[in-house]
Amino acid sequence: DPISPPDLQLWAGLDLFSRGDWAGAQAQLWGSVRSLRELREVRLRCGTECKLRGTQGPQLEEAVLSRADCLLGCEKLLLGEPSLYRLTQETERVFQRGLPYNYLQVTHYKLEELDKAAAAAFTFYVKNPHHEQIQEDIQRYRRMKEIQEPSFQDLEQPQYKTVYAQALSLLSEGKFRVAVRRLEDSLKIYLMEHEDCRALCEGTREQESEIYKDFSYAISQYYTEVLQCKQNCALEPTLRPSGEHSKQDPLISHLSLLLDIYTKLEDWEAAAEIVRSLLLFQPQNETAKERLRGYEERLQGKNSDKLRESIVSYVRRTLSEKRLLYYAMEHLNISFNDPDSWTPEEIIPESLRDRVKKEREEKDQRTLPFEEVTVTLTPKQMNGTTRVTLDGVINEEECQMLQTLGQAAGGPGSGFRGRLSRHTPRERIQGLTVLRALQMAASGAVDSSHARLYYRASERARVLAQSYFGTEKLHFSFTHLVCRSAIEGEQDSRNDFSHPVHADNCILDPEERECWKELPAYVHRDYSGVLYLNDDFQGGDLFFTELDATTVTAEIRPSCGRLVLFGAGGENAHGVRAVTQGTRCAIALWFTKSAVHAEQERSLASDLMVGSDGHKQNKESETKNTGRETSGRETFASKEEPERPSGRRQKKRVNRKFEDEL
Ligand SMILES: O=C(O)CCC(=O)C(=O)O
Numbered sequence: 148d149p150i151s152p153p154d155l156q157l158w159a160g161l162d163l164f165s166r167g168d169w170a171g172a173q174a175q176l177w178g179s180v181r182s183l184r185e186l187r188e189v190r191l192r193c194g195t196e197c198k199l200r201g202t203q204g205p206q207l208e209e210a211v212l213s214r215a216d217c218l219l220g221c222e223k224l225l226l227g228e229p230s231l232y233r234l235t236q237e238t239e240r241v242f243q244r245g246l247p248y249n250y251l252q253v254t255h256y257k258l259e260e261l262d263k264a265a266a267a268a269f270t271f272y273v274k275n276p277h278h279e280q281i282q283e284d285i286q287r288y289r290r291m292k293e294i295q296e297p298s299f300q301d302l303e304q305p306q307y308k309t310v311y312a313q314a315l316s317l318l319s320e321g322k323f324r325v326a327v328r329r330l331e332d333s334l335k336i337y338l339m340e341h342e343d344c345r346a347l348c349e350g351t352r353e354q355e356s357e358i359y360k361d362f363s364y365a366i367s368q369y370y371t372e373v374l375q376c377k378q379n380c381a382l383e384p385t386l387r388p389s390g391e392h393s394k395q396d397p398l399i400s401h402l403s404l405l406l407d408i409y410t411k412l413e414d415w416e417a418a419a420e421i422v423r424s425l426l427l428f429q430p431q432n433e434t435a436k437e438r439l440r441g442y443e444e445r446l447q448g449k450n451s452d453k454l455r456e457s458i459v460s461y462v463r464r465t466l467s468e469k470r471l472l473y474y475a476m477e478h479l480n481i482s483f484n485d486p487d488s489w490t491p492e493e494i495i496p497e498s499l500r501d502r503v504k505k506e507r508e509e510k511d512q513r514t515l516p517f518e519e520v521t522v523t524l525t526p527k528q529m530n531g532t533t534r535v536t537l538d539g540v541i542n543e544e545e546c547q548m549l550q551t552l553g554q555a556a557g558g559p560g561s562g563f564r565g566r567l568s569r570h571t572p573r574e575r576i577q578g579l580t581v582l583r584a585l586q587m588a589a590s591g592a593v594d595s596s597h598a599r600l601y602y603r604a605s606e607r608a609r610v611l612a613q614s615y616f617g618t619e620k621l622h623f624s625f626t627h628l629v630c631r632s633a634i635e636g637e638q639d640s641r642n643d644f645s646h647p648v649h650a651d652n653c654i655l656d657p658e659e660r661e662c663w664k665e666l667p668a669y670v671h672r673d674y675s676g677v678l679y680l681n682d683d684f685q686g687g688d689l690f691f692t693e694l695d696a697t698t699v700t701a702e703i704r705p706s707c708g709r710l711v712l713f714g715a716g717g718e719n720a721h722g723v724r725a726v727t728q729g730t731r732c733a734i735a736l737w738f739t740k741s742a743v744h745a746e747q748e749r750s751l752a753s754d755l756m757v758g759s760d761g762h763k764q765n766k767e768s769e770t771k772n773t774g775r776e777t778s779g780r781e782t783f784a785s786k787e788e789p790e791r792p793s794g795r796r797q798k799k800r801v802n803r804k805f806e807d808e809l
């Protein structure tokens with residue numbers, strides 16, 4: 148049977164979806180996913196048949212043309228009319244992001260096929276781990292007793308990952324020998340899958356909106372694009388058992404793990420071989436060098452230069468591609484985004500080194516899980532390795548809502564500005580926890596959309612702390628929305644603080660220049676965060692000091708949407724300057740790596756989130772839609788959904804309906 152063009156099926160599926168035809172939409176969407184897979188098989192086959200052999204110089208252009216010809220012929224033979232199957236870059240992206248799965252989870256849910264719904268949702272989640280709506284959907288599915296854990300599977304998982312997981316589980320059972328064999332299998336499969344990924348970069352791709360000046364320029368433009376695409380194959384999004392997401396180079400993960408196991412098995416020869424391969428990536432890695440010396444001593448000169456052929460050629464090829472790409476960057480002004488952090492400096496032309504370094508730093512910033520969040524002050528600028536200031540975590544409107552919530556928390560009766568601060572008699576303070584906010588919302592004392600936003604904003608802060616500091620999963624230890632108000636008439640010649648210098652997980656002893664990590668300090672707290680809501684007050688800056696509590700090393704002015712994150716220990720002693728006019732509102736957050744110390748309140752709050760989410764949620768706050776609570780889906784719909792002339796608004800409405808019912 149001829150393959151149906153995947154894009155036609157995709158659009159047809161989305162159309163049926165917007166009309167509420169779940170079964171019809173489902174058939175089309177699955178069809179599009181299947182067709183795409185078949186199409187890729189065809190392309191891989193043709194790619195192998197029409198290999199471009201190492202041609203250089205003047206014959207290159209000819210070879211390129213004849214390869215294009217070969218590809219076209221091959222695809223004609225297998226597909227009939229290849230032009231029917233050409234996808235726009237936009238559509239390619241839609242598939243790459245796994246968008247069909249987000250619709251499929253809805254259709255399966257509507258048709259009461261919960262296991263399939265969970266699998267489709269999980270597949271989308273793996274590709275879009277920071278997508279707020281899918282995180283929530285997954286949580287909801289997890290709460291449904293009818294759905295068994297194995298249903299949460301990634302339907303697009305590369306094969307090597309399955310084998311890799313088997314190796315890990317054998318390893319955890321202490322079966323080293325079987326594990327290492329399984330891991331070697333996984334490595335082989337990975338290298339094959341990596342080849343496929345690279346091969347799919349080539350071929351007769353559609354060129355968009357680019358008018359080429361001349362043929363050789365066109366070729367170089369095209370080839371750098373293909374090479375960039377191939378380079379990108381090296382990194383893969385990885386979801387760790389701890390729930391942490393990262394982009395990793397599976398090859399390096401394989402080698403490091405193999406090295407550990409071979410060492411444990413005292414197979415020095417194999418270990419030495421792996422370490423030499425690792426050194427090809429990281430020639431400056433001193434620990435690896437030391438290990439190698441140790442193995443070689445044990446081996447006494449036996450097989451002293453054995454290397455893995457597959458790894459050698461991998462590194463050689465990727466380095467020569469990088470050279471070409473950096474050359475293109477230097478001479479043709481073509482941009483290249485090197486996905487690898489291990490690229491040796493000598494590969495990068497001298498004139499580009501500074502620029503590349505800068506771009507890399509910027510990229511580090513851009514890899515924050517939320518697009519609109521930026522790094523304002525780096526750890527270096529803040530004079531501490533575990534300090535960072537981010538902006539754009541919430542927007543102006545959200546700050547307003549949370550301030551309203553903070554001030555409503557003071558209790559009934561207007562004019563009441565909270566109790567006296569326990570830190571200073573010249574300020575009043577009022578605040579509430581997330582749970583309290585949701586409970587008050589349930590009883591109608593505060594706006595439910597404000598309370599829900601509080602929950603969401605704190606979750607954002609948690610995810611940001613986790614991803615910026617690259618830690619294992621962080622849990623909430625305590626969250627507090629606090630507003631501090633200057634008491635009028637009490638501000639003359641103030642020389643105290645709004646919050647004296649302290650550390651968050653130890654008892655600061657400035658005289659001894661020590662911080663005692665012992666009770667009654669909250670010793671289990673690992674990271675702190677403060678999300679600021681306003682700046683229309685005087686004083687109130689946050690400042691960091693050395694252990695002496697007086698030498699200031701950084702000072703930060705609060706402002707709406709600004710999040711300061713820092714390690715909770717003595718290295719980050721801090722305080723708050725006196726608030727001498729107005730009210731300063733902020734959400735203070737503490738996180739712990741220890742699941743045991745995770746606060747119970749949070750899970751109670753999360754239950755309330757679900758409770759207030761569906762039927763009870765009032766339509767008004769939904770349609771007003773000012774909070775971020777629906778913005779996961781909204782942002783997604785507006786940014787990622789392919790432009791379609793009709794049915795767009797309708798689709799959103801359907802999504803809402805689904806949200807209501809789920
Ligand atoms: O509000 C701030 O800027 C910091 C508050 C703080 O350090 C704390 O509550 O422990």
Ligand SMILES: [Fe+3]
Pocket residue numbers: 649650651675721
């Ligand atoms: Fe503190």
